[in-house]
Amino acid sequence: MNPTPRKMNDSLRESNSDNEQHRQKKKNSSTQLPQPGTAQGSCAFDSAMITLVPITDAAHVVHGPSGCAASIWGNYTSLSSGSMLYKIRFTTDIEESDIIFGGAKKLYKGILELQRRYKPAAVFVYSTCITALIGDDIEGICKDATEKTGIPTIPVHCPGFIGSQNLGNRVAGEAMLSHVIGTTEPDTSTPYDINLIGDYNIAGAIWNVLPLLEKLGIRVLAKITGDALYKEVCYAHRAKLNVILSSKALINVAKKMEKLYDIPYIEESIYGVEQINQCLKNIAVKLGHPDLVERTEELIAEETNVLEEKLTPYRTRLQGKRIVLSIKSFKSWLIIFATKKLGMEVTAICTQNNTEDELAIIKSLLGQDGIVLESETPKEILQVINKNQADILIADGRYLDTALIARIPFLDINKERNHAYAGYIGIVEIAQELYATFYNPVWEQVRQPVPWEVREAGRAGEAGGEITSPSSSEEAV
Structure with a gap:
């Protein structure tokens, strides 16, 4: 039998205690248990895979429907300096017959074939909602596969219904602690x-x-x-x-x-x-x-x-610019650090899905005049932009229309970002992106009146001229 429910319960209690105040304040907290059949953002399965997939020379097998494997494939730009095996998604593609008769044999045969063809350093096997409900023993299957091939095969018990993103990260950590960390010794060791x-x-x-x-x-x-x-x-x-x-x-x-x-x-x-x-x-x-x-x-x-x-040439062109920031998936205050270094001002920020600790950091960085929005509807963001005369909107791609309506530059920075913002180099990366966005010629065109407005204004002017000219003539007479 699967020995991990107790560990998952421990992880859930730890996750909930870390965010107790935040969960009371927001009903849709990331630690709130989702109901089966409902969508509440990233589930435990998604985040467990996100945590472990960057182990680049391992194979990652989704024991469930093909849709589960496809749901996050290619969504995260985690890069590798070596093996590209982690980019391949393997799935047992569970069907109706497998639900009735069980998918254990299918999983076992799939692991053996995978190990024969790709020779991975290890195999991680992820349970999903369906395979957890039908009771497939992936723990026993992974043990048998390891004994058969000699390649470590690690079970990850992460069906989506057990919780949301934070819990999935913790479950992935438990899998590493139980089956990976401490199993090999390094060739050398140093004090550093x-x-x-x-x-x-x-x-x-x-x-x-x-x-x-x-x-x-x-x-x-x-x-x-x-x-x-x-x-x-x-x-x-x-x-x-x-x-x-x-x-x-x-x-x-x-x-x-x-x-x-x-x-x-x-x-x-x-x-x-x-x-x-x-x-x-x-x-x-x-x-x-x-x-x-x-x-x-x-x-x-x-x-x-x-x-x-x-940074000096960028600061002279960006200093004093006002920003409205709305980022859920990428830690919002990280952008604030860079913009402050450039002399820019973050006037408002949307904080949906942030924890209480994160909110405290954000509020301290914004200062007394900063606006913190707990909801991020386009209407509210547009009102904040107009009220504070913001110069740019930084958000994910859903809010491009909001920026176009406000006729201000828009920068898309989210979890699928293609630029690294870490370290000293990362600050320069952000400065380059902000500069390129502000001074992109397209925004000057966006601010121009649309052609049909110009035509209507021209027609109104012509009509006005025809009306006033006779009266002027009459006055002259």
């Missing part, structure tokens, strides 16, 4: 070994940070899970420090590794100049080597000077 946890290398964000750590002589033993290899995750338990990056999605992994392997952890951000500076300092201090702390200070001074030189 760390793990980076919680970044999925979206658009290559982690690649903006790794060179900084390399300059300091710090070795990233494992990346959990952006651009990771399976063996990295296996020997992650030999690191000297865990660094949680910008997200608490996998905080359960860091907490349990501290308990099991005595590895301390720190929570840091790699988005924003002050944040990356503090991240590097804290890593150096936590590793406990005085010379490392000194070298870190020198690197920070060097990098910030170079950054200031690169």
Whole structure:
């Protein structure tokens, strides 16, 4: 039988306690259990796959209908520096007959064929709502497949109905703790070994940070899970420090590794100049080597000077511009860090799906005059734009029409983004995007009257001339 319901319940209780106040304030909290057959955003299955798919040399098998595999395929731009196997979605394509007679044999045969053809470093098998309800024992199937082939086959018990996004992340973390972490030893070990946890290398964000750590002589033993290899995750338990990056999605992994392997952890951000500076300092201090702390200070001074030189031409053209920001899927305050560095002002922000901790950070960054909207209907956003005379709207693609109605520039930044905003390089990336958006010639055309309005105005003027000219003649007579 499946031994994991207790673990899932523990994860759910932990997830709920972290967001208790937020759930009371918002009925549609990300930790609220969805009802079967309803759509409430990303489910546990989606987020579990999002967490584990960046392990690039592993195969990822969805034990369920083909629609489950297709639902998130290609939606996240998590990049790899090596194997591309993770880009392939495998599914058992459960049908009606499988629901009646069970899909266990189909799954077992599929895993064997997959291992024969692709030779993956490991196989992750994800349960879905249907296969969990019919009771397929993926735990036993994965165990048999591992014994048959010698390739690790890991069950991930993540049917969508058990919860929403946060719980799915935690379930994926539990799968790594139970079946992956601690199963292999690294070839070598150094006093400067760390793990980076919680970044999925979206658009290559982690690649903006790794060179900084390399300059300091710090070795990233494992990346959990952006651009990771399976063996990295296996020997992650030999690191000297865990660094949680910008997200608490996998905080359960860091907490349990501290308990099991005595590895301390720190929570840091790699988005924003002050944040990356503090991240590097804290890593150096936590590793406990005085010379490392000194070298870190020198690197920070060097990098910030170079950054200031690169930002100067953009700041002169963007300073004083007013922004309305509405981003759900990408951490909103990360954009605020960059815009403040450029002298821009965020006048309003929509905070749907943010936790209480995130709301506190956002409010502190906006200041007393900032407007925080808990709903984000186009009508409300348009009212805020007009009232505050905003110069640009930054949101996901659904709000392009809102920007066109307001006749202001629009920048689409969301989870499918193709630019990395991490580290010092990320600040320059944002500056370049904002500059290109503001000074794109298309927005001058958007502000021009539409042709039919020009024609109507011309006709009205001609009609007015015909009426007034006779009266003028009569007066002259």
